[in-house]
Amino acid sequence: MKIKERIIGRFYSICFIGILLIAWQFVANREIINTFNFSSPIEIIKDLIELFKSGEIWPHIRISFGVSLLGLLYGTIIGIFFAFLFYNFGILSKILDPIMVGFNGLPKLAMGPVFVVWFGIGLKAKIVMSTITVFFPVFFNAYAGFNSTDVNLIDTLRVMGSSKFQIIKKIMLPSCIPWITASLRGGAGAAVTGTIVGEYLGATRGLGWMVQSAGGVYNITRVFSCLVILLVLMAFIDSTLKQGERYLLRWRQ
Amino acid sequence: MKDQIKLRALDISHYYESKDGKLVHALNNINLSVKEGEFLAIVGSSGCGKSTLLHIMSGIINPTKGQVLVSGEPLSFTKHRIGYISQSDTLIPWRKIIDNVAVGLEVRGIQKKERHRIARELMETSGLSGFEDKYPYELSGGMRKRAIIIRALATNPEIIFMDEPFGPLDVFTKELLQDEILKIWEERKNTIVYITHDIAEAITLADRIILMSYRPSNIKAEYEVNLPRPRDIKEDKHSKDFVELEKCIWEEIKNEVTKAREEEMHSV
Numbered sequence: 043m044k045i046k047e048r049i050i051g052r053f054y055s056i057c058f059i060g061i062l063l064i065a066w067q068f069v070a071n072r073e074i075i076n077t078f079n080f081s082s083p084i085e086i087i088k089d090l091i092e093l094f095k096s097g098e099i100w101p102h103i104r105i106s107f108g109v110s111l112l113g114l115l116y117g118t119i120i121g122i123f124f125a126f127l128f129y130n131f132g133i134l135s136k137i138l139d140p141i142m143v144g145f146n147g148l149p150k151l152a153m154g155p156v157f158v159v160w161f162g163i164g165l166k167a168k169i170v171m172s173t174i175t176v177f178f179p180v181f182f183n184a185y186a187g188f189n190s191t192d193v194n195l196i197d198t199l200r201v202m203g204s205s206k207f208q209i210i211k212k213i214m215l216p217s218c219i220p221w222i223t224a225s226l227r228g229g230a231g232a233a234v235t236g237t238i239v240g241e242y243l244g245a246t247r248g249l250g251w252m253v254q255s256a257g258g259v260y261n262i263t264r265v266f267s268c269l270v271i272l273l274v275l276m277a278f279i280d281s282t283l284k285q286g287e288r289y290l291l292r293w294r295q
Numbered sequence: 296m297k298d299q300i301k302l303r304a305l306d307i308s309h310y311y312e313s314k315d316g317k318l319v320h321a322l323n324n325i326n327l328s329v330k331e332g333e334f335l336a337i338v339g340s341s342g343c344g345k346s347t348l349l350h351i352m353s354g355i356i357n358p359t360k361g362q363v364l365v366s367g368e369p370l371s372f373t374k375h376r377i378g379y380i381s382q383s384d385t386l387i388p389w390r391k392i393i394d395n396v397a398v399g400l401e402v403r404g405i406q407k408k409e410r411h412r413i414a415r416e417l418m419e420t421s422g423l424s425g426f427e428d429k430y431p432y433e434l435s436g437g438m439r440k441r442a443i444i445i446r447a448l449a450t451n452p453e454i455i456f457m458d459e460p461f462g463p464l465d466v467f468t469k470e471l472l473q474d475e476i477l478k479i480w481e482e483r484k485n486t487i488v489y490i491t492h493d494i495a496e497a498i499t500l501a502d503r504i505i506l507m508s509y510r511p512s513n514i515k516a517e518y519e520v521n522l523p524r525p526r527d528i529k530e531d532k533h534s535k536d537f538v539e540l541e542k543c544i545w546e547e548i549k550n551e552v553t554k555a556r557e558e559e560m561h562s563v
Contacts, residue, residue, distance in 0.1 A: 194381055194383045194385045199402065200355070201355065201378075202398070202402045202403075203372040203376075203377075203399075203402055203403060204372075204402045212402075213387070217389075293388055293389040293430040
């Protein structure tokens, strides 16, 4: 029953998108909209085929994808690490909590130009950018996760003669996993956004750079092509993370 | 052997800060010895500090004053093998049942094959065979409690502390598990310190019962339970000795509860 409902739901959403695309094509053909500004589905498909056929697009995808993944990885690791420090050293959290909250409120992307100055227009600036955008949600979630560790579980292991390290490994880190995976899917979006904006600000390759340079010469079709690729990329990352989450949390009801 | 003292609490006093910042004098100068292989029950009304005492005796918290000795030495989690079964559900949710049961052995560095063998054996004797690869959420409350009990037994502990272990369970499951605890203890003769507010449960299980007074609590009375072993959970309840002892303890506790209530009224 549930599967049937899902298939029907999918079917309707595909129909809906199809209708939108056909309508877009229709108004483009009739020249109700200016195709120079709005392009058209067929133009975009043609451009995509061209991009993949010539292989021109691959290095850009690889760069943006790679930088996003690195950002996600670093942001997650550093986020968990800092959360762990904050949890274990109360004094640290007392001093730095307001600063963390403040920085978190700051739109990280606005710091882009600073990173370009510090790290140049190479990959480093983009990795830093996407790392920082991932760091904050992971940090706050992991911190909440550590704080919600069941004290009874810790005592149970302590009584059995566990070392501090064993308690961290066997209880504290695993009990954070639900919190971390919850932040990760949001974090992945943040990582890609960080990468793309980083590439807007100064780059020689990458999907963000491609969007920027195509926009600069009013090649709207190309901009849309890149957006389609980004859409597929995001969907791919998201569904992979969803699978991973399902595996990691298989012990939950 | 039987009369050797296994666990000794020396001059234990304890203060703690309550949530509204008041200093609470929980325990006042408690001295207590538990013999090797003895089943000791500690009873008292709620809020009398019996859980605090158990936390101290099991080494989970340090007392403000006093000392806990196991076989004459200060208690140490690495040197002594302690079993602790609390009121709450302390199975580790992301571990399969077998790895939960074996966690105490794992902590002590026993190889996987060996610890799984021990765990499997224990699971078999307590009717948990076939659930080795299940996660805790897939088991009923009674089965989870069973798994917690055998997890504590897996390391062959010298002393087992139990803090109202069957509190949240239904009456039937509770009686079944009490029966199992009795069988296990009669077979293994571990030293057990058992906390409960259920007088009948204490009489059913224990050799000796200690009644705690209201805060700042100390030992108010002590009773020997002379019911013969092995005991029968169903039948013993109707024996004359049982009923008399229950009545006697109940009278004492009533005084304490009244005192506690009066004190609460004053403090409001």
